[in-house]
Amino acid sequence: MLGPNLVQVLAPMNWANQSSVSEFLLLGLSRQPQQQQLLFWLFLIMYLATVLGNLLIILAIGADSRLHTPMYFFLSNLSFVDICFSSTTVPKMLTNHILGIQTISFPGCFTQMYFLFEFTDMDNFLLAVMAYDRFVAVCHPLHYSTRMTHQLCALLVIGSWVTANLNVLLHTLLMARLSFCADNIIPNFFCDIAPLLKLSCSDTHLNEMMILTEGALIMVTPFVCILASYIRITGAVLRVPSTKGKWKAFSTCGSHLSVVSLFYGTIFAVYFSPSSSHSAEKDTAATVLYTVVTPMLNPFIYSLRNRDLKGSLSKVMGRKRFSVWGNNQSSLS
Template sequence: MTMNRANLSSVSEFLLLGLSRQPQQQQFLFVLFLSMYLATVLGNLLIILAISTDSRLHTPMYFFLSNLSFVDISFSSTTIPNMLVNHILDRQSISFPGCLTQMYFLFMFVDMDNFLLAVMAYDRFVAVCHPLHYTTKMTPHLCVLMVAGSWVVANLNILLHTLLMARLSFCADNRISHFFCDVAALLKLSCSDTHLNEMMILFEGGFIMITSLVCILVSYIYITFAVLRVPSTKGKWKAFSTCGSHLAVVSLFYGTVFAVYLTPSSSHSSEKDIVTTVMYTVVTPMLNPFIYSLRNKDLKGALRKVLERKKFSTQ
């Protein structure tokens, strides 16, 4: 009995094996991920700066977008810098508390992305379907309340899953075939009964994600019917263009998250899971600013002013 307890508590750290064990591939992935991380930070910072400096963009839609950009920067910063540092220092280890901390913040920001996309869909629904009442419905107080409520629920949700993970025991195998502490990878390594963890991810976590997705879909169904009644072709195009960028982000985010966490574990493979998690942890935060800015004239104008101001200040 004493030996079994010793074995169960033997793992005090994990080894993050990364995406490849081939030196040449590691060098390529280091440059690729560094470039993507810099693009993510720079793109989202520019959006935040453009929105904060242009008074015309001080509206609910851009308030939510600036919050989404902040979350995307934080989202990427929980995993990529650690992977880059590990590559430079040629190390793989991460402590058990460090692993749980990384998992906590990563999935807190996943939840925040989830909630902000739903809030942004509701904002577009009010703007398109109730334009005359938009300013009275989407008040600054309500906008701040929705974002603050999202932070509270996101923290409570991931706190539950982190505490459930902390109660598990881990035996001899401490190798994670990933570049961060993913909850699915940790559950596979545990020698405890993970049934409760998996059920909570599927039902409680799934409920939160699916509820937000349903809210988004219902909002856009109403938006579509409202736009189709607009007599002007130009008006229809403007409305669909604004909403189209949001739907592109929604499809990419939910498609990858559902593929990893809300499908049967029997259908998973480590290679497939790694590719899918890279999509939502690295690619999506990088693409968001480009998707939103390329299809938005007001935001492109504000970004142009910021870049011109920077150019003149350096001359």
Template sequence: MNGANQSRVSEFLLLGLSRQPQQQQLLFLLFLIMYVATVLGNLLIVLAISADSCLHTPMYFFLSTLSFTDICFSSTTVPKMLANHILGIQTISFPGCLTQMYFLFEFTDMDNFFLAVMAYDRFVALCHPLHYSTEMTHQLCVLLVIGSWVTANLNVLLHTLLMAQLVFCADNVIPHFFCDITPLLKLSCSDTHLNEMMILTEGALMMVTPSVCILTSYIHITDAVLRVPSTDGKWKAFSTCGSHLAVVSLFYGTIFAVYFSPSSSHSAEKDTVATVLYTVVTPMLNPFIYSLRNRALKGALRKVTGRKTCSY
């Protein structure tokens, strides 16, 4: 279809998660609670690690960076949805839509890279403990964070510029609570083959490479844990690694299901549930998964909240 002979869309209509008033009220309250929990949980981790010099190590540096990223990640979509509900507004401008999409996928990529970096950090600490201090230097940690940020921005910039070239004609209704790339491509009256090809090649490479690094790291970590003579030590290690892998699996599983699965398997309801899991639930779970089993971090959190604790 030739979009040049039709009126172009200047704004989109976000339908949200439900059209039923009672469900909307319940979902508003649920998402508000999850967003507050995400911000407070991750913010406490950042403050605890910053305030305690004992936690100024590579592992906690990456954890605080992940927590800060999760705050930004969740803030790209949930506040807009909550504001739309309160104000009764469902529209978003085309530039605003592209901006939201840009920052959403920037922080998605950064989460993706930081999870891989943290898995590598644990691999070095558990499998090569004698070389940990010489391998995981301060300079390397900073370079990994900067490299993740630069790579994420370049990747997202490519997809955003390709999206900006598309023409949107009559239909402007997005059956979602934020501007996601999949429903936007369906609304375009331009040829979207290049966009889809880049998602399935370059975009997939950006997701597959870190996930393979995480899987490889945890295979070596599991092998190292199996050599631990203590049964309690093995159980604690497997319990911790299992909880980490559960969140990682949730994060990658939902992303691959939404963006890299055959189009015939897609539906608006399934895609919405999957995106809620990786954009809202995963950032909320990360503080609990990475801190509740960590005695040093729990001690630092008690100090931040004013509760006296013994040294660890």
């Protein structure tokens, strides 16, 4: 039998009994029919580009034994996460448009929110792991093979998945304790924690406090590690005597940091800024950037600028060279 304390914890999770809302209404990005049609095709193209680009990266890395290194191992994991990331939100939006509906069920909304935050956390952790990998390669090249072992790489990825799931489970359980009484309109194209908190007729103080403390710690810690890694990398690059070598290294760091800035900037703007500064238009634009645009750009910025990976992509696609991206791009390795 369940103890009284456990019963009290589980009882609020009976959503059907505690909430009069059985489904939510997703308003999408626009209410104008012409704009909706344009956005449908735009999002479809971006989603297909995301899936195709990241899938090609995974296939190329798996097919070329020369790319079975820590850097490409993390990169293939990032590509897999980005495919799942976009697949969490975009297909539902496209399906709703085709079927002419805007609703999502209560359990479906929470499920979407769970996986959205899980893959957000995984992107967050993998960006930090990749920055650490580059730090070891640039600053400690003689010890790279002994530090970045297969066991450590696997442990870093597995630890990221475990931490991401535990973090998301905490916030999902806290959300499940809330009641939703009347209003069920979400001014976005997917279920997000910020608009759901606004719709709740319960006290959301604990949820907001956990987002600003534990949630912020989960996001800020990898971000600080990324900055620290690139600061050390910059110091090492400045000691390189060749001007050409410095330019190539800084170009590579700039590409990495541009994605990092886009990813973290939009997340901090949506989830960790004061409530008074929020607006539906700004939040929607920011969420589109990190849920749709960033996963699409990652293959271009992180992968297709790499000479070795372009050669492997050429083999996968049955071509002699991947001329679209040119031959004068710098290599990450």
